[in-house]
Amino acid sequence: MSDPVSALNGARFDGIASVEEAGLCGMITLRGDFASAGFAAAVNSITGAALPEVGRIAEGTEGAAAWMSTDELLLMVPYAEVEARLAALNEALKGEHALAVNASDARAVFRISGDGARETLAKVAPVDLSAEAFQPGDFRRSRMAQVAGAFWLNGEGTFTVVCFRSVGEYVFKLLSASAHPQSAVGIYKA
């Protein structure tokens, strides 16, 4: 086995915001019944996080859990541990009707930071990215121009964007164009 390679090998662009590929992140797609206590306990046992509220990401000590739909979560764990965590999760979910799969390699992940981060995203995603509307911990499954994408905001004002690996290059170029140094809208501050 060789070193795993992410879609864009750490590409970076600096404009009104910095766009950089974040490298491989451990991700588990988990579907199940949110109302089940066993389900919530299993999520917590893997990530240390509680179940996220609708449209939010819940950070835990060991990872994070993001709300994808009424029966789907995206669990984030360290890439090197994803298979072990997945096995533990499946163990914890025994007796539950649930589906957990490793989706780490199916994704490309980017970080957008800097003053123009909100505007960079607001040019490609039909989402209210004003500071009042989109706050740290908010998670949105949406689209980035012509492809599916999801993103969330952390406490330091950095967005993490997740898309499919096959369109990683498209999304990187898209976000780079969106962050063109002379394209500030002048509406949102960091």
Added chain:
Amino acid sequence: MSTRLAKQGRLIDRNKQIEFTFNGKRMTGYAGDTLASALLANDQMMVGRSFKYHRPRGLVAAGSEEPNALMQLGSGDRYEPNQRATTTELFSGLSAKSQNHWPNLEFDVLAINNKLGRFLTAGFYYKMFMYPRAAWKHVYEPIIRASAGLGKAPDKETKDADTYEHFYFFADVVVVGGGVAGLQAAKAAAASGAKVLVLEQNAYWGGRAPVDGGTIDGEAPEAWIEKTRAELAAMDNVTLRDRCMASGVYDHGYVLGYERLTDHAPGQGGPRHRLWRIRAKQIVTATGAIERPLSFAGNDVPGVMLAASMRDYVVNWGVTPGRKVVVATNNDDAYRTALVLHEAGCDVVRILDARNNGGGDLMEEARQKGIRVECGRAIAKVSGGKRVKKVAICAQNGTGGAQEEIEADAVAMSGGWSPVVHLWSHCGGKLNWDDAQAHFRPDAARPPLGDNGKGFVVAAGSADGEMALGPVLVNASAAGSKAAEDAGFPAKTVAAAAGVDSVEAPMEAVWLMPAQADIGLRMKSWLDYQNDVKVSDVQLAAREGYESVEHTKRYTTLGMATDQGKLSNINGLAILADSLNSEIPQVGTTTFRPPYHPISMGVIGGEARGDIFQPVRKTPMYEWNDTNGADWEPVGHWRRPFAYVNKGESVHDAVNREVKNTRENLGLLDASTLGKLVVKGPDAGRFLDMMYTNMMSTLKIGKCRYGLMCSENGFLMDDGVVARIDEDTWLCHTTTGGAESIHGHMEEWLQTEWWDWKVYVANVTEQFAQIAVVGPNARKVLEKLNTAAGGGMDLSKEALPFMEWRDGKIGGYDARAYRISFSGELSYEIAVPASQGLAFWNAIMEAGKEFGVMPYGTETLHILRAEKGFIMIGDETDGTVIPQDLNLQWALSKKKEDYLGKRAHLRSHMADPDRWKLVGLETVDGSVLPDGAYALGEGINANGQKNVIGRVTSTYFSATLDRGIAMGLVKHGPDRMGEVITFPGTDGKTYEAKIVDPVFYDKDGEKQNV
């Protein structure tokens, strides 16, 4: 002559001179000029030729309603036709050319059309060019297209050099228009705490209030505008954007804003235009009003201009279109123009007020200044050709006789004001006819309705039909408060600023000047300048039976030009109403549609251009494929190698080489794009039994089964190999194109029909790089990798038999190996994590050297499967084909009570023995059948066409068999083995092919099962 005045010009900076060219001639203007004002300052009165008659045309207006001054701007990859001089801010180096003339603006050969006017009436092309029929396409149309038209289309080989972008924004209240009404409405809305966005199309705020005068809160309007703008700008909940026009209002409070970022400063860098895609809870349209022309003969002679626009040129840019000006009006506002001209030192030779009693205070003021005012008088005719020279005066209430002729070089006309109701109307806001002001104004009781059944647009100020400064501000303040309240904010009344201006006498509708103008005059009285529609054209249409305003519009082309009838609509429908002996409100308006004013095609596309025009999906091996000769083929958004072409080799050669090498040695296929869906749950087996035509629930763990999927109408929609992973988990392979759609198909059935079944589906297509290792040496290369890694998965026939799968390590990589074959050869499809796909591929390529490894592309994949008689979704199927057509009855379970498609297969047409069925086709001479060719039957059908009895679905040259092979659907095909049928090609040849078994190679399947 038109010239720059010594004083005036509040928007220009006389210290900054700017050079530009018009039709190659060097001219100068000032910073703050529009192209239009700069042309006037350079005495360029004539700016183009008209559409049909090629008449000389000059500037009529000063804003976006301008119909004549359309220019071709820039050159090369920044060339753009049909740009309005009035909305083009002047910049250094601007190069403009006038349009629609040949050979040049001053001398235009096609002005002969002017003399042929009586043959070019409304609908002339419907009448004149009927016969002979063929002449339309080959003679008339090309000539008409060449003679009528606007600017030249950009060269098809050039690409727009600029970039564009979109921006999504959300607001409680969007205020359209930054005039005094818009600012007042924004202030009222913002006071409630609502998030307010104000869009102003110009580079300056306040609209036309500074030009029109009066006082606001005791100050000059300009002072109030700047104070209010600054107040709003300082508020956190308010966003102000200038150079940003709201171009359309759409359902559910969607507004498009067209922001022009660098048009005034090219070379600044960054996007040229930005399209604001705005969601608003409420929209205030403070879009002002547009002045109407008067319909008199020669009202299109350069130098005839809207009165308020002429005032704009004087006050805003310090230019006057003429030194000796005649003013014609039916209302008091035009007197302001006379006063401004007088103040600027121009000679206002006459004010012709069509009203018998004239106007109010403003008329008195004009008289006091010594301006000659005549009431009940009108313009009979303006003459002069390329510039106003003479104005013939007559009684308004007459036919145009008893004329007095006076000399003048410009005419200011005012036929009253029409509120800009476009944005109010885009989503269905209704209008009322206001008889006193002779215009349509929004009916507040019938606004466009949102999803909650309540109105989401509020009109404000002049756009709501208020024409005096005081009422405008009161109306706008109320509109702003209402919008905020309707957006869910507590009602808050904000005192409107106090606007005071002159008391005006009532206007009087004048639709034709003089009122009973004879036909000679009516044929020279223009309604629609841009499309050359005259009063006589609309009257003719009415006489010919066009009663609906929408029909008349299309017959005469009234209001169909790029200005969308901003000036002509009301005048035109008033003439129509009069001709029909009807009332204006009964005739009604045509439909208002976005955009309000043309927006660039570039901004609609936004960032989608060049390498982000469309997403390209790339597998982990994409770069390797690309550097190793891949001839790319688009498969959905994916790119897959059609073949790997070596240096000096044709694509066809490459394919033949790949086919033979895979059969004889070892081939590698990047199969990563195949869909992979995990289906899990206690009801997963039952669910898959419904999805597939064959039985999946009985599949043993560790085994694979080929499955077919039908739509509920029985048509074959997808196929693929299904693997049983554990007790309640299956992995379903789909076609490349089916990954997302079959995922959606499964979710749809689970969510809408079998919502109580315990099944989850996840699409893991992109988690894996999948590589098909194919050929007699397939096992050897993998075992070599395992040996090198010190062990790995047992890949022997016994440990991993055909149609089974195993998890384990191959060459040290985490792998899942499927013993499946789409080629008929010994074959392993191996899935590894995508992040290791390229490394694994490289490892096989390296280890495979001694075994003759070569990558192969999709064409070889197709040929290999066709040699084996395997069907391909999309080739043998086209949405009308059922499994039975393809002799796949074996895959239709008889044990299952139901599956999708089962009931549909019982329909009589599906069970019809005459359905075309799959067979192999072998040309008699070994050539390759044309793809899609039809087989001829006996006789002809009811349409006189030859009957057909089949068609080619797949056809290739088989390097293995050294001949053409094909599959096709043929009527009674399987019963006609050995028969020869004929296929006419589109190349003029006729092909003869023998019907054979579709399996051309290794009929017993021995090679794949070793």
